[in-house]
Amino acid sequence: MTLKTRLLAVAAAGLALTAPLAANAHRGWLLPSFTVLSGDGSWVTVDAAISNELFYPDHRPMRLDGVTVTAPDGSTQKLQNASTGQYRSTFDVQLNQAGTWKIGSASGTIQASWTENGEVKRFRGSPEDFASQVPAGAADLKTIRSFNRNETYVSRDKPSTEVFKPTGKGLELVPVTHPNDLVATETATFRFLVDGKPADGLEVTFIPGGSRWRASPGEIKVKASADGAVKFTLPEAGMYWVNTTVRSGEAGARGPG
Structure with missing residues (x-):
């Protein structure tokens, strides 16, 4: 008899599609108390933090003003009982619809430099501020775009796919194998898009939780x-943090869309 060990929302426990990280950088993560539930009265509590050790709050809390909850039908639901402490933030989500819920944050940043009246000018901010603050036709313009996404997924009754519909903006996960259906030692497939196009050659890192108790992070790296x-094939059940990075830069261009 073959016993399948189900991964409890592997990736979903901390699917962080973020800007570049140094080897010892702090990591942002969202950790749900459950990832697969059933019944009309289902709730989930989510911890949110930025820490040195995965899923162990030891640095500072994650701000919740940028976190959104997307229901299976695409509607936005509010965070309930939200609070922020010294090392972590927490909030509850009432799963009042069957299917898969997406909980996370997304933001875009542009860095730019250009020459104006013989002086080098620099900018770092949102795409909206870039459009209004960087002069049109700026000389020697160079831009770097970073798009940060930090997500987790929770399913009630049965997984669904509506929340994975791509927007065509930034880095996005369109799973072939549902994050809440991953099984230890079985091959699974995720698909990544950048601005709606396949992310050819993208390197993705999977790191299991509990790294503070191991001599090495135990990371798994694969390329798209x-x-x-x-x-990818994950060796054991548990919560995994998934990280990948995309940065785009242009010289002599106005910048991203």
Whole structure:
């Protein structure tokens, strides 16, 4: 008899698609108390923090003003009982619809430099501020765009796919294998898009929780194929943090869309 050990929302426990990280950088994560539930009265509590050790709050809390909850039907639901402490923030989500819920934050940043009246000017901020603060036709303009996404997924009754519909903006996960259906030792597939196009060659890192108790992080690195697909096999059940990075830069261009 073959016993399948189900991964409790592996990736979903901390799917962080973020800007570049140094080897000892702090990591942002969202950790739900459950990832698969059933019944009309289902609730989930989520911890949110930025820490040195994965899923162990030891640095500072994550701000909740940028966190959104997307229900299976695409509607936005509010965070309930939200609070922020010294090392972590917490909030509750009432799962009043069957299907998969997306909980996370997304933001875009542009860095730019240009020459104005013989002086080098610099900018760092949102795409909206870039459009209004950086002169049109700026000389020697160079831009770097970073898009940060930090998400987790929770399913009630049965997984669904509506929350994975791509927007065509930034880095996005369009899973072939649902994050709440991953099984230890079985091959699974995620697909990544950048601005709606396959992320060919993208490197993705999977790190299991509990790293503070191990001599090494235990990370698994895989690269996406031409269609943006990443095939991976996770060795054991548990919560995993998934990280990948995309940065785009242009010289002599006005910048991203």
